[in-house]
Amino acid sequence: MLTLEGCRERRQRLWDQLPDDTQWVLVADPRHVYYLSGFLVQPLSFSVGERGWLLLERNGPATLLADNFTRRSAIAPPHVDAEELETWYDHRHSVVNRDHALLASLKRVAGGLLDRPGIIEEEALPLHASGYLPDAVGEFEHHEQWHTLGNLLRRLRRNKHADEVATLERAMRACAAGHAAALATVAPGVTEFEVYQAIHAAVLAETRHPVQIYGDFRSTNRETPKRGGAPTDQVLAAGDLLLLDYSVIVDGYRSDFTNTVSAGPPGPEVQRLFQA
Incomplete structure (x- = not known):
């Protein structure tokens, strides 16, 4: 099981590879969310196939975005500083589209990201989500090469902690x-x-x-x-x-x-x- 220390080390390795002016990143691939936070939906649970996103802020918090049922289906408590959870099911009311619930959690934090340069994992993020993040980019230049966040994380994953x-x-x-x-x-x-x-x-x-x-x-x-x-x-x-x-x-x-x-x-x- 991934540890708090390991997740923090991996997040620092990620920041070390990003442009200095990057203020935040939004990680969307479930494998990469798990890699950086320890959040993984139990594959033998009702919520299998659902996902959460991870918002990382430079010199700031790591925040998990998810619906409440996806969060409760995690294999272990995630190694994050904050959680932005949208109520999907409360045992009393009909449920909404779970993708919309995840987008609602993003919408609540998006205001704090405006006018701050950030990078999104566009390979795994729905197009609709990028509309909440007008200042984000999907590609960035670093060390004379063009990268995407997903490709960078795949390379980082090759070196195991x-x-x-x-x-x-x-x-x-x-x-x-x-x-x-x-x-x-x-x-x-x-x-x-x-x-x-x-x-x-x-x-x-x-x-x-x-x-x-x-x-x-x-x-x-x-x-x-x-x-x-x-x-x-x-x-x-x-x-x-x-x-x-x-x-x-x-x-x-x-x-x-x-x-x-x-x-x-x-x-x-x-x-x-x-x-x-």
């Missing part, structure tokens, strides 16, 4: 636990889905945390030499190979390991290919 590495290691341990469970489960007479269940149980036992698991869990043989996708009720026969190429996502960070496991002793041709 300690809290990111720790989250990646947690995802890797979970993925490895799933593969160990698969090795103990694969046998003739077992279905692809039963192997998947064993993997899923082992991953959850390792993380003790809601995670996402996706990838290839399919068997192959001479008649069907290549196959991938979600597991089925296909029964493994002696000599079949089960492709396990899957990812585990823990708090937004992904591991990806691959193994091919034989159901029973591998045949001579498989052993030859393995040795090659």
Whole structure:
């Protein structure tokens, strides 16, 4: 899970790369909002697919913009100084368009940004939102190159901080636990889905945390030499190979390991290919 210290370090790295006259930035891509603030909507929640935006002010606060239900669906409290939340649902009244609720939170802070040079992540921001920010730009020149905020953040994300590495290691341990469970489960007479269940149980036992698991869990043989996708009720026969190429996502960070496991002793041709 991302830490307060890590988020502050990443925000400072961002400011170090921006033109000196930039007074504020509005980050809109959910991956980048999470990277800089730790705000991530729980993917196994009612609000999956919803988003918040992050307003950063030079020498000022970091403010999360969101609707109230999106905020309550976060995986953890965000590392921000302020929250501008629009009530989307109060258990008493009909709801409004959630995109409009997010725009309403932006509208409330936009007045304080007028006549101050700022940069928006235009790749991920609805066109309508830019109308509230007439002094913002989507591209900027720095170090003799033209940038967009989204491209800059993608480059910054390539260098991982300690809290990111720790989250990646947690995802890797979970993925490895799933593969160990698969090795103990694969046998003739077992279905692809039963192997998947064993993997899923082992991953959850390792993380003790809601995670996402996706990838290839399919068997192959001479008649069907290549196959991938979600597991089925296909029964493994002696000599079949089960492709396990899957990812585990823990708090937004992904591991990806691959193994091919034989159901029973591998045949001579498989052993030859393995040795090659």
